Amino acid sequence: MRAIELAEYGGPEVLKTIAAEDPVPDAGHVLIDVAVSGIQSLDTYLRRGRWTDFFPTTLPYIPGMEAAGVVSAADDPSWIGRRVLASLPNGGYATHVVAPVDKVVPVPDELDLRDAMALLHDGSTALSLLEETPVQAGETVLVQPAAGGLGTVLVQLLAASGARVIGAARGASKLALVRELGADVVVDYSAPDWLSQVGTVDIVFDGVGGSLGQAAIGAVRDGGRYSNYGNASGSADGVTASGGISVRGIDQLGTFRTDNRGRILDLAAAGKIRAVIGRTWPLDQAAEAHRAVEAREVLGKALLIPR
Incomplete structure (x- = not known):
């Protein structure tokens, strides 16, 4: 898989594209082929080494706390092929991620994956x-x-x-x-x-x-x-x-609770709220995306597109 690695704290330039082995899901986990990764302001703080007392990180690591895509492997076959969102401690800036099933939310058929991703954390x-x-x-x-x-x-x-x-x-x-x-x-x-x-x-x-x-x-x-x-x-x-x-x-x-993520997606699927996506970048341009987020140039949500 391709991923963005953070090997040292610093400015956006420390975000580097790497090749890594595809992850393999353990029991109770799913492998997601990532279609879109969310960027949080928190990602930029952690990249600079801030707030690590509250969100511990061990270098090197793959940043990103949210990803969406299609499940391609799982011990429970009912998950395979489903479109899902995943909340992660890190690892979201990648073409593949593994997530425990209790951190995965199915996406309603009426909702685009990018719109769903824009609402996962913020909603x-x-x-x-x-x-x-x-x-x-x-x-x-x-x-x-x-x-x-x-x-x-x-x-x-x-x-x-x-x-x-x-x-x-x-x-x-x-x-x-x-x-x-x-x-x-x-x-x-x-x-x-x-x-x-x-x-x-x-x-x-x-x-x-x-x-x-x-x-x-x-x-x-x-x-x-x-x-x-x-x-x-x-x-x-x-x-x-x-x-x-x-x-x-x-x-x-x-x-804060995390069991309300399905509720915000249902509101969006029913047309009662809409996602606002400001800009998207290819995965390899994660550094440019971080620069724009830190400069507060983005209206709404900033997203990475790994594929």
Whole structure:
């Protein structure tokens, strides 16, 4: 098989294409011929050696925590030929992966594999965020960044719930996408007066962190809620709050359920939510893909196509 190997921490250039033996599934596992691999922001942090205390890695390794394709081998023959998604500790940037069956989700026939891949992690996380910080119809909710893979799912789910959604992002193309997905108000948080356009909100879902996260929490009403799910700003500093604001930090991600992945796929198959795929790259261009993700050039989900 072909795969991307990470032998040392560093910039995107450390991602190298290698040839390796095809993996063989043990009992209770399946071999997947990968059609599409998902790229997470977390992949770029781990590549630089960040967050390895929470997500241990041993060099060298094949990065990638999500892959989709067709099962080609399994001890249970009922799996063979099925289109599936797999959640992985690593190994997803490859033409073949092995995954335990309890980490594999069948893809509905109505759903394209690329669309399903775009929703595997972000859709599951979005549902869990809304379980941990429930939103009532009529409440005003700020989502930032609203044009990323997770933000685009959150905006759609919140709009469908009857919330008043404010989507914050950077640049006209991203704001246009966020409005198209159902946001009532869009705000460019690179503008100096962006908070005045937000006003007061009941809830913030923040994947940026840093100074923008701290600014956003200042828009939350007394007794409101703030939920952090990422640090796209690159800052690991947490926010501080007053006025009885309930704060959920990024550590909540480690407690989220994973048995809701089928639910997000069913919503997509029924046409109630759509995947937003920003860009795709061949497997050999993983370094270029990481550069684009780190530069925040991608609207929605970034994908690698191994074949």
